[in-house]
Amino acid sequence: MKVVTRFAPSPTGYFHAGSYRTALFSCIFARQNLGKFILRIEDTDKERSKKEYEENIIESLKWLGLDYDEFYRQSDRIEVYKKYIKRLIESGNAYVSSAEDEEKRYLGKEGKESQSEKSTPKSSVIRFKNPNKKVIFEDMIRGRIEFDTTELGDFVIAKNEDEPVFHLVVVVDDHEMGITHIIRGEDHISNTPRQILIFEALSIKPPQYAHIPLLLAPDRSKLSKRNGAIPISDYRSKGYLSQAVVNYLTLLGWHPSDNKEIFGMEDILKEFSLNRVQKSGAIFDEEKLKWFNRQYIAKLSDADFSEHTKAFLPEWVAPKSDIIKKLIPILKDKIMTFGEVSDMLAANGELGFIHCLSEYKKESLLWKKNPDVDSAKKHLTEVSRLFSKVASVQFTIVNIKSEVWSYAETNGKGDVLWPLRMALTGQDKSPDPFVSAELLGREESLKRIEIALSKLIN
RNA sequence: GGCCCUAUCGUCUAAUGGUUAGGACACGGCCUUCUCAAGGCUGGAAUCCGGGUUCGAGUCCCGGUAGGGUCACCA
Numbered sequence: 001m002k003v004v005t006r007f008a009p010s011p012t013g014y015f016h017a018g019s020y021r022t023a024l025f026s027c028i029f030a031r032q033n034l035g036k037f038i039l040r041i042e043d044t045d046k047e048r049s050k051k052e053y054e055e056n057i058i059e060s061l062k063w064l065g066l067d068y069d070e071f072y073r074q075s076d077r078i079e080v081y082k083k084y085i086k087r088l089i090e091s092g093n094a095y096v097s098s099a100e101d102e103e104k105r106y107l108g109k110e111g112k113e114s115q116s117e118k119s120t121p122k123s124s125v126i127r128f129k130n131p132n133k134k135v136i137f138e139d140m141i142r143g144r145i146e147f148d149t150t151e152l153g154d155f156v157i158a159k160n161e162d163e164p165v166f167h168l169v170v171v172v173d174d175h176e177m178g179i180t181h182i183i184r185g186e187d188h189i190s191n192t193p194r195q196i197l198i199f200e201a202l203s204i205k206p207p208q209y210a211h212i213p214l215l216l217a218p219d220r221s222k223l224s225k226r227n228g229a230i231p232i233s234d235y236r237s238k239g240y241l242s243q244a245v246v247n248y249l250t251l252l253g254w255h256p257s258d259n260k261e262i263f264g265m266e267d268i269l270k271e272f273s274l275n276r277v278q279k280s281g282a283i284f285d286e287e288k289l290k291w292f293n294r295q296y297i298a299k300l301s302d303a304d305f306s307e308h309t310k311a312f313l314p315e316w317v318a319p320k321s322d323i324i325k326k327l328i329p330i331l332k333d334k335i336m337t338f339g340e341v342s343d344m345l346a347a348n349g350e351l352g353f354i355h356c357l358s359e360y361k362k363e364s365l366l367w368k369k370n371p372d373v374d375s376a377k378k379h380l381t382e383v384s385r386l387f388s389k390v391a392s393v394q395f396t397i398v399n400i401k402s403e404v405w406s407y408a409e410t411n412g413k414g415d416v417l418w419p420l421r422m423a424l425t426g427q428d429k430s431p432d433p434f435v436s437a438e439l440l441g442r443e444e445s446l447k448r449i450e451i452a453l454s455k456l457i458n
Numbered sequence: 459g460g461c462c463c464u465a466u467c468g469u470c471u472a473a474u475g476g477u478u479a480g481g482a483c484a485c486g487g488c489c490u491u492c493u494c495a496a497g498g499c500u501g502g503a504a505u506c507c508g509g510g511u512u513c514g515a516g517u518c519c520c521g522g523u524a525g526g527g528u529c530a531c532c533a
Contacts (some may be wrong), residue, residue, distance in 0.1 A: 010533045045532055102531080111460055113479040122518060125531055142463070151461070151529080159531050166533050181498065190462060190528040213464080213526090248470090249484090255471055259481045278471080280464050288470065288483040296498090350494075367492070408492085429494040 002033030006180045007061075007068070008170070010042040011053035014231030015060035015285050018185065018214040018223060020249050025212060026183040027066045028272045032239035037069040038177055043075045044169055060232045063242050065265060072177070074169050084172045084202070085126060085157070093201035094157060097127045126158040128198060129168075135193040140181075140210035142276050145229075147193040155194060167191065171198040174207060184212045210274050213253055216281045228284065235289075239312060239338025241300075244293040253278045262295055290336040297335065302328050312341040316355050323354065327438055330431055353425040354439050357448060360426040362455045367418035372418075376419040378454045381406060383420055386451045387442065395442040401434045436453040 005026040031038040039061065054073075060199070061068070065122035103127055132150040139145050141352075142264055150236075157168035164172075175183060189211050199206040217228035231296055243264060251261065254283035256271045263271075306328055319325060330351070331341055344351045347358065365376050384401045408416040421433045424445060430436060437445045 008533090012533070042533060048532070053514065121465095123531080139463095145462075147462075156531055163531085165531065170533085185527090186463065187527055188533090191533090193462095218469090222526070224491075231510090257472090259472075261470095261482055267527095284471060285469050285483070291483055334494090367491095396509085412492090413522095414492045421492065425495090431494095433492075 001180060002178075003033035004038065004180050005030040005035065005183055006038040006174070006177065006179050006190070007041050007066075008040040008042050008173075008184070010048075011050055011057060012048040013053055013225065013229075015247055016052075016215075016223075016229045017058045017252075018229070018233055019057070020060070020232060021215070021253060022184055022212060023061060023066055023349070024246075024250060024268075025210075025254075025272075025274070026181075026278070027068070028268055029181060029183060029210075029274065031269055034270065035180070036069045036376065038069075038070045038072065038179070040071075040177070041073045041075075041174060042166070042169065044164060044166065046075075049075075056123065056231065056233055060226065064232070064246055065242065067381065067448065068261050070177070071175070074173065075453075077169075077173070078162055078164070078291065080176060081169055081172055081185045082161050084168065085161055085164060088128070088157070088198075089126070090199060091201070092129065094126055094128050095154075096152075097125050097351055099124045103410050106353060124160070125156050127154040128194075128201070129159045130154050130197065130204055131201075132202070132378055133197075135196050135254045137192060137196060137206070137209055139189075140208060141277050142189075142211060145189065145192070148189075148195050148245065149197060152194060167194050167198060171195050171202070171204075171335055175202070175204050177200070179207050181208045181210065181447060186211045200434055210277075211277060212277055212424065213281045215252070221280075223284075237339075239306070239308070239335075240289065240293050240342070241296045244296045248289045248292045248294075248439060251282065252282045253400075256327060262292075294336050295386060299333065301333075301334075305332055308338050309341050312338050314345050315346060316354075321394075323439065327351070330435060350427065351427050351428060351431070353436070357451070358426045362458070365419045365422045365452055365456060367414045370412070370415050373456055374417055377453060379416045380409060380419050380423060380453055380456070383416065384446060384453075387437070387446055387449070391443065392442045395438060397432075397438045400437050419452065420449075423449050 007023040009023075009024050011413075023354050027037045029035075039058075041054055041057070043054070050385055085094065089096070102123070110331060128154055130149060134143065145292060155166055156165065158164040174180075185434065191350045192209055192211075192221075196206045198331075215223050217223045219227075221227060223229045246265065246268075247261075253274055256263065256267070257276070261265075285297070285434065297305070306324060309324070309328075309331065313324070317327075324456075331344065334344070335341060336352075343349050345355070346352055352358070353365070363371075366373065366378070383404055386407065387400070390399050390403055406418070417433055417451065421430055421436070422428070424433055424436045424440060426448075431439075440448065
């Protein structure tokens, strides 16, 4: 039997980490079995569905490298559902419930447990005639699950022939599209018996089910827009690499048989299996994602690295391609996300000094272990002299260092280098002073040392 | 509340009846060091509770507790 799986999101919100896991597991399972993976947009709720969300889902899947073989949109398939609704009504498995009956039903319910304003009946509706039986199915992750459907009552499958509702469309599409394995979130476990009932009414053998655990908010409560459900596209704009996101999210709820943590799609394809999927919900931890991102950043070639950097560079950097080149090694071993590139190059960032020297106090020029004004003055004067010996065109880290290093070593590295660092960058957190000097160039470096010296004199 | 699912360090997880309960992130310490990071080494940290079954239980069974899901003319 050929395996066919699907990812069936409703476009009522952005694609988030939880969506990704169900999409990934479905996709992988199909690929491993040389089957098909289908994307199906479930937009039967006209009020809440938005094109913007559908686009976000499609873009996110693409970014994460999940390719689907077929694409469907339920709003394009109303005719198909109509056929099945008729069939169910004709076979006596569904019936039209009049507006009056709906009114009565609603009032009765309201009396029992002062219901909310969730649904006020307006008109007649099509309900499924519940045979009130016991439904048992074998979940590929959780094993045997048993439900008594009596309490479910006659549930709604369509507002009218032209407006089918969730349970009906899911069953029809899963059948029509030849879905063999439904891999979806745990929140659908209690929907499963209803759907099996419809399959049975249609004399169709239900597919296999696998319900994967949900992702939790940091306080272990339900993940919602308000509480921790962040669109995957946000991670992209914060400067995360898709491989890092894929790697981290895969490890949330699944684990290979060894202790390996860094792995890519190929490894997942090779090793994934549903029976190693965790049964309990997991909390998304951005700190660990950051760590993964760092691992993948470290592997990037300089060319790829600078390509990823582009979107995050402030305007003043753009014209200076030589600066970008010099910045790469510095950024590469500092950043966790590419978003930090713009932070670091901002005026108050660690590398902002390249663009403008910020105000700093005279005292900060003094090294904490030897806060002596005269010594700072003496060393800066000497470094200035050594700097001027190097020609502008040869003002590189290596040349600068070879000129200054032995002086710094004999006079105390901290005593010499700390005032120099402050003079050049105006910041206590900054790169190596030799790096900073090259970044600034000979003239600017000398100028900044002069500024520092004048501060020390006053 | 009814029904259903779940339960190992703070977090993600490993251990398919026998290990000093392992790894990773985070955290602490040390090393490196002119700052901040990074990096290397290292440390603390867990089987929800109570009963069974068994020579032996994180693992199997029962009960409790806790968390989650679901009970719509949402999906």
